[in-house]
Amino acid sequence: MTALLEVRGLHKSFAEFTAIDGVDLALPGGGITAVIGPNGAGKTTFINLLTGKLAADAGSIRFGGAEITRLSASARVHAGMARTFQVTNVFPLLPVEQNVAVPVLARTRRSLEPRRRFDSMEDVREEVRGLLATVGLGERAASTAAVLSHGDRRLLEIALALASRPKLLLLDEPTAGMGAGERERMLERIRALAAQVTILLVEHDMEVVFGLASRIVVLHQGKLLADGSPQSIREDARVREIYLGEASVAPAPTTAAGAGAPLLEVEHLDAGYQASHVLHDVSFGVARGGVVALLGRNGVGKTTTLRSLAGLTPPWRGSRIRLQGEDIAGQPPERIAARGVSYVPDDRRIFPDLTAAENLRVPLLALKRGGWTREKIGALFPPLATLWERKGQHLSGGEQKMLAIARALMTAPSLLLLDEPSEGLSPLIVRILVEALAQIRKEGVTVLLADQNLMFARAVADRALVMERGRIVYAAERAQLLGDQSTLQRLLAV
Amino acid sequence: MLFQGLVGLSEAMYLWLVAAGLSLIFGVLRVLNFAHGSLYMLGAYFAWVAFRITGSFWAALLIGPLLVAAVGWGMEYGFLRRVYRVEVAFQLLLTFAFVLIFDDLVKLAFGPVYQSPPTPAALSGAVRIGRSILPTYHLFILAVGAAVGLGLWIFLEKTGFGLIIRATAADREMARALGVRSSRLFTWVFVLGAWLAGLGGALSMPVRAISPGMGEFIIIEAFVVVVLGGLGSLRGAFVGALLIGLLHAYGLVFMPVFELALAYIAMAAVLIVRPWGLFGAREA
Amino acid sequence: MAPRRGISRRNFLQSSLALAGASALGAPDALGAPDLKLKKPIKVGCQCILSGPLGGYGEFMRKGATLAMEEINAAGGIGGSPIELNFRDEELKPDVGVKNARYFVQDWGADFLIGIDSSGVALAVGEIMPTLNRVLIVTHGATEKYNEDLVYKKHIRQCFRVCVPVYQDGIASALVAKDLPVKRWATISPDYEYGHTSWKMFRAYLKQNKPDVEFVGESFAKFGTVDFSSHISKVMALNPEGIFSTEWGGEAVTMIKQAKLFKVFEQTKAFMIGMGSAMDVLQGLGPDYPDGVWASGRYYFGYPDTPENKRFNDSFKKRWDTYPSYPSETSYTALNALKKAVEKARTLDTDKVIEALEGLELSRPAGPCVIRKEDHQAVYAVPWGQITHDKKYPMPTLTNLKIFKTEEYYRKPPFAPVEG
């Protein structure tokens, strides 16, 4: 019997970056298979290749025995492959029932029918009703999709995918950004679905993965690292290492922080995007001169927390963010920057056409004040010292990361917000970074960083806060970070 | 035949000045300013008024564009900034309303008759190139166009303000997170763009008839140039303007039947092959 | 929505002042106009280009028509009924022209229509005149198709024209050119029917009169050309001895200014421009207008030297503080022709007025004139002349006027196709 899905030698690169590097995979059909891997492992690219959102550079994809490597996305849907997206992807201004009617009509080859009213097609209506009932949205049929709660919209997306009556359903982080109740509901739905359709799942939430999957595939740096039962994956040393980080980074000696009033106080921070409620009542403080790490897996709200602090994602009403005692919640980003908060996004956001030196000058010019010099930066990040005249787009990922941090330091901020500083970096660069952070705090800069890598946090932070699903669930002081890490490992590892 | 190209290039310089402002504004503000041709018209009228008062072409060249820059400030500060968050089509409609308003205001103020002060004596000569004669004014325009190109390049590449503009054009959100006050920057960029259009108009004053509605003939060509070169790319606007100038000059000689359509054929061809234009950034 | 009333009320005082001037023109006895008991007021719908770069033409047309109305009303109106005018922008678009005409007749209640600057609009509006059944007197649109096709061939009797058609630009020009020391001619003209037709006529009639001429090049500029440099350099590369052009309005101004920069006037022996004596071009170029350029129009304020013309110029200057351009004279004449025809027909009935207009003889500012019966074209002479700068006038004027007999250049029925 041929496999439902058979992938051979799949390969995809973007410019110089190889996202998927020769992956082979066969799914016999039935059950739930989970694809996991740390950030940047290539999971989403893999799904995009399977479903035709991206064209593969090499390799073949066979589905149900037929070659589909060159088919358009919609043709693959007709062949029986449906998917959901990492970021909720519905038709926001259409009512829920019309959302679902779109794929139903497409499947029954009536998308282009111009003469009949679609709302008078009884069979369509009935099927839409059935699908909405399946995902538990029967009550919301007439609502506009945009006003649904985040969890409901994710369910709607699943209904959209199911409407194509797929043989294979690909779910990209179906529970990302969900509250506990919503997540439970979603897990039940997925479990129930598994009886009818083969499911391929990409997920960060290990509770979800281990609660659902019968088979787990681990991707790392575009390659298939491990493939097996949940139990075998849990015990795989290589998998542990890529998730918790290299043990080789030694913890740096840190001075005790926290003298005087806290620099930053966050109280009841709620934030999100449209109807998606990401942060729930987040409260914490950062002492002056300290390094605090926000830990947590992908999609738990770390980035949103930092963006809210930087003013890029406005906090919702009732949130309080005090910097040196003054409320900055809801201020525009440039005002917050002027108050001494610098932000380094996880995707670096280097200005591609500007040279490294010019990138560094932007904040100096914008805020009309100096602080650090290029020499000081060069001492902090030696690899940058020879690259000043190179354009941002021609720097490697690690160089860009250093440059992004350097750029944030130029105006001598009082608070540095670092999103995923260690992500995707070589051990050498990580070591440079650890040393640099030690130096930075010596300069009196307070750091709040968000990372997935426990080892990195251990090396640099004197306090760690663990986030799960938009909430802070655990706080570890330096002693706990260095000492018993079992709780942290449970929260962060697979 | 080379001479014909030179003439085409000199014609292209007016287009370049208008297109440069249009492209700059689009690159930073993401607004397609339909009224940019009207700013060119205002440049010509203001320069003419300044000329009548001062009697000096050079003073007119200085004052006219500055007054247009002031109008640009009013447009951005008073109106455009209220619509940055609405759909592009409505922004286009807003700037189109300005086209209508400026046309009639100019007619109210100056009447519908043609105005055309004499070409300044210092520039009304000509130089002989082979068997052909090139007016000094055309050389002057070529020099001014090149100088503005060079000046803009220096301004954008070598000055702090230029750096901020480039950074904001590339990534508005990140620039703000680094402290760039974008709303003020938008105003200044619009003012600069308006000044460029005004300069184009002021330069055209002594050699082209000034009349209400004169901006409408240039705005669509400026759109073509900007789209051809790549939206938001100044280098693209420069090359695009030269290309249209040359196409026009040589098209007249070799394919006069197609003169009307050449610019559009070029635009359609480029868009089909490279939708983001010759020098534009490819959008994901 | 009250329609815009004629200017008469607002400017009643000026109208009274204009009274004296009016007495000499049109009506033999100003205050003694017969009371024909016609409807009051007599409404005339005027359309012309009022917006955009060519808006100056409409402005001159309006000034002429308004002056005529004020004079006629001050002298007792047409057969005792005052005239009321209403102006609309034709936007140079045929559909707008058609809509305006329909509005005037079907909604506003116009008894007559005058105006129209664009040939295309004139043809489109002319075409629907049988439906509207009003007399239309075109005052600027110059295409020969209007009189030759619409009136003569298709018998649309409602269409008249009081301005000289393209015969002036294309045929009279050839009569001037045959005596010039030029054998190699080239043109820079508008890339539309008007430009092509006048160049074709010019070549055909010049060749007839002077078989050894050569036509070495042509460059046609699209409507809305803002720079003629490429056209000039293209044509000059062909080494012509004379340039013929039918650019008009702002484009004529731009073209001549730029030709001057390119030293075209030094390099050629003659430069002819059909609409070059239009007041907007004279004023627009001012001191920049090179001496010796051959120019013409559909009327030139300095010709003829008659009391009628002098009076017209004087009252026009008094009223508007400018010299009249040709659309001023033609629209002034259109209203006076209507007055004369209506008073002759003693009714507003379209058929009767048409009969009265056919063959009507007028003594207009531009000189004696007859409206031909066959094609409803007003026949009168307009001079060609050379640009000069006379201190007496605030703008360039014409000298060395050349006036031809109208029989020499007005095409006649049956309008054989031009061979060219």
Next chain:
Amino acid sequence: MKLVASALLTVAVLLVPAVSGPFLQYLVLNMLLLALLALSFNLLFGMTGLLSFGQGAFYAGGAYAAALSLRAGFSLIPSILLGSVFAAALAALIGAFCVRHTRIYFSMLTLAFGMLVYAVVWKWTDVTGGDDGLIGIPRGAFFEKPERYYLLSAVLVLVSIAVLHRLSASPLGLSLRAIRENAERAEFSGVAVRRTIFIAFVTAGFFAGLSGALLAPLEQTISPSAAHWTKSAEPVMATLIGGPFLFAGPLVGAVVYLGLKEIIVRFTEYWLLVFGLVLLGMVLSFRGGLLGAAADLWGRRTRA
């Protein structure tokens, strides 16, 4: 409610010749033709999210084809049909290039093709009459009477509006809205996005062509300005004024646009100024009225 409104509209439109003078009748017909053009434009814009700046090409295509057919001696109704079909064919030709583009690139490409058509019409004098256009377009003895022509056109426009309305409520209409909302999701729902846009493009071309084909015999003349971008801008303005998100938006907008212009020109020669100020006010005061409701909806979407 909607049914009552459309019934009233239909009756009112059909009663115009009986109760009004010829000019009002002519003006109403002009409004209907612009409404049809704007509705066809909005099939792409409001429904599919693609701002076409070249609908004038198809409008002119329909007008010229119908005019040539009439001048060749064919009778009115087949000529009108022929005009629309020709416009649809032209749209198929141009659409094949345009459907790959989105956003401003789509707008600019349609502008380029529109102006190409304009240039062809202007220069191909032998067929199109060049800049003078085609004049003396006959519409046959029976329809020479304006009321008859009005009724024929009004019925055709009303039927087209009904067809477009049905289309907007059909699976095709839903697919188009889905593409507007989220083209990627539509593709992954099994909707062949480009083919669907192509069909919308050709359909819009057909109805734009019908509008033009009805205009030519009405004016009895057609000129290149019908293909110029300024003509293409009219349905854009009408739609934006009326609101792109309601089916009736372009219809209301067309009536407001032409009505407003007609009123303004009766009061002042400076109609550009007044009209510009009115537009300015409309764009800036989104919050109220029909336009405002639509714009709010749109604004929310763009922030999404």
